[in-house]
Amino acid sequence: MKYLDEYRDGERAQQFAREIHRLTTRPWNIMEVCGGQTHAIVKFGIDELLPKFITLIHGPGCPVCVTPLEMIDKALEIAARPGVIFASFGDMLRVPGSTTDLLSVKATGGDVRIVYSPLDAVKLAEQNPAREVVFFGVGFETTAPATAMAVYQAAQKELKNFSMLISHVLVPPAIEALMSSPNCKVQGFLAAGHVCTVMGYWEYPPIAAKYHVPIVVTGFEPLDILQGVLMVVQQLESGRAEVENQYTRAVRREGNQSAQEIIRKVFKVVPRKWRGVGEIPQSGLGLNDAYAAFDAEKRFGLADRHVDEPTECLSGLVLQGQIKPHECPAFGTRCTPEHPLGATMVSSEGACAAYYRYRRQPAVVEQK
Amino acid sequence: MCLAIPGKIESISGDDPLSRTGKVNFGGILKEACLAYVPEAKVGDYVIVHVGFALSRVDEEEAHKVFAYLKEMEELAELKETCP
Numbered sequence: 229m230k231y232l233d234e235y236r237d238g239e240r241a242q243q244f245a246r247e248i249h250r251l252t253t254r255p256w257n258i259m260e261v262c263g264g265q266t267h268a269i270v271k272f273g274i275d276e277l278l279p280k281f282i283t284l285i286h287g288p289g290c291p292v293c294v295t296p297l298e299m300i301d302k303a304l305e306i307a308a309r310p311g312v313i314f315a316s317f318g319d320m321l322r323v324p325g326s327t328t329d330l331l332s333v334k335a336t337g338g339d340v341r342i343v344y345s346p347l348d349a350v351k352l353a354e355q356n357p358a359r360e361v362v363f364f365g366v367g368f369e370t371t372a373p374a375t376a377m378a379v380y381q382a383a384q385k386e387l388k389n390f391s392m393l394i395s396h397v398l399v400p401p402a403i404e405a406l407m408s409s410p411n412c413k414v415q416g417f418l419a420a421g422h423v424c425t426v427m428g429y430w431e432y433p434p435i436a437a438k439y440h441v442p443i444v445v446t447g448f449e450p451l452d453i454l455q456g457v458l459m460v461v462q463q464l465e466s467g468r469a470e471v472e473n474q475y476t477r478a479v480r481r482e483g484n485q486s487a488q489e490i491i492r493k494v495f496k497v498v499p500r501k502w503r504g505v506g507e508i509p510q511s512g513l514g515l516n517d518a519y520a521a522f523d524a525e526k527r528f529g530l531a532d533r534h535v536d537e538p539t540e541c542l543s544g545l546v547l548q549g550q551i552k553p554h555e556c557p558a559f560g561t562r563c564t565p566e567h568p569l570g571a572t573m574v575s576s577e578g579a580c581a582a583y584y585r586y587r588r589q590p591a592v593v594e595q596k
Numbered sequence: 597m598c599l600a601i602p603g604k605i606e607s608i609s610g611d612d613p614l615s616r617t618g619k620v621n622f623g624g625i626l627k628e629a630c631l632a633y634v635p636e637a638k639v640g641d642y643v644i645v646h647v648g649f650a651l652s653r654v655d656e657e658e659a660h661k662v663f664a665y666l667k668e669m670e671e672l673a674e675l676k677e678t679c680p
């Protein structure tokens with residue numbers, strides 16, 4: 229496929245790898261923020277092409293993984309109610325809540341539907357005026373234009389039976405939270421290309437300056453990731469800490485203005501809990517007052533529900549780059565994709581799932 | 597979930613800017629995508645699509661830069677070899 233295959237060329241990947249080897253004089257820790265990049269890195273073995281003292285730390289950029297237990301429990305409760313059609317992206321169905329998951333609710337009679345786009349949920353509401361249709365709005369800035377448009381269209385159509393359970397999260401505040409933690413080992417970032425197609429990267433220069441950390445907006449194919457790493461290493465080796473854009477074919481500095489406009493119209497910035505990490509101030513999106521009628525938490529009386537995170541799953545540490553998935557004692561034993569303890573083992577972008585799928589022998593990683 | 601992939605716009609329907617949609621071809625698989633956020637996109641353009649929304653038009657010229665960069669690197673390396 230055009231714009232995919234040519235960025236997976238092995239010979240060219242080696243060329244980037246050789247250049248990175250040539251330039252690297254010291255150990256560096258680089259975090260790829262996005263779970264899609266983590267997946268590509270582990271799948272294509274990109275980390276194994278790199279010099280052994282460059283460590284890629286897998287970041288918190290998997291929306292499924294960071295959706296707090298509390299939200300999953302709220303989703304489960306709403307989905308189990310009679311008369312409700314609960315619409316969700318497929319990835320959320322197997323994420324474990326406190327006692328069950330959406331797939332089990334569906335199996336026991338809940339009307340849970342997998343949709344490809346949030347607009348499909350709006351259609352469901354139009355087609356089923358006697359039912360309450362609730363969409364599970366999770367995701368980063370990449371997904372926000374889609375969920376915002378769904379709410380916006382539902383308002384235009386004056387749909388009274390449509391609402392959204394929202395657990396939207398934002399990347400820059402998460403990077404800030406990581407950098408200000410005393411245990412932070414990250415020295416450079418690959419920023420998530422698709423988040424930046426929407427938001428641009430004008431938010432990053434103050435972060436790069438404040439923490440003296442290079443940030444390179446990076447795409448998702450092997451050559452993109454390798455070039456992103458090369459650009460970060462070039463900066464680190466020369467003592468620079470700037471914001472650069474590797475993914476120029478899709479990302480412009482100012483991002484997508486019309487998408488940002490709808491996001492601002494429908495959403496406002498709110499504090500948000502991250503699974504395993506805790507609450508990060510100003511790190512999420514919630515509905516603006518003008519659209520508060522579409523808030524499923526309010527509609528179903530769940531706004532005050534709080535649930536503590538389980539202790540056995542160490543995904544919080546995984547998501548902050550403090551441990552690699554296979555260092556979790558439950559990895560591959562008590563926790564597998566069939567019986568996940570945490571969301572990072574479920575999601576196709578979760579670091580635990582990626583390691584389980586492609587790296588069952590942790591030795592490959594350990595020998596570095 | 598954050599997966600967003602490039603596809604080619606085969607046709608466009610609707611002229612209301614907020615509900616403009618296109619048929620987008622992903623390596624032979626046709627899917628409908630909302631084009632509200634890429635008002636500049638035309639039939640034949642490649643767009644990055646995520647959960648049914650085109651988020652950005654792929655810039656053909658920029659897309660070659662990775663390869664141009666590699667080529668330059670290669671030439672530089674050869675140059676270094678020939679004149680030490």
Ligand code: SF4
Binds near residue numbers: 542546556560573
């Ligand atoms: S291996 Fe399972 S229990 Fe351990 S951190 Fe990953 S998801 Fe949680």
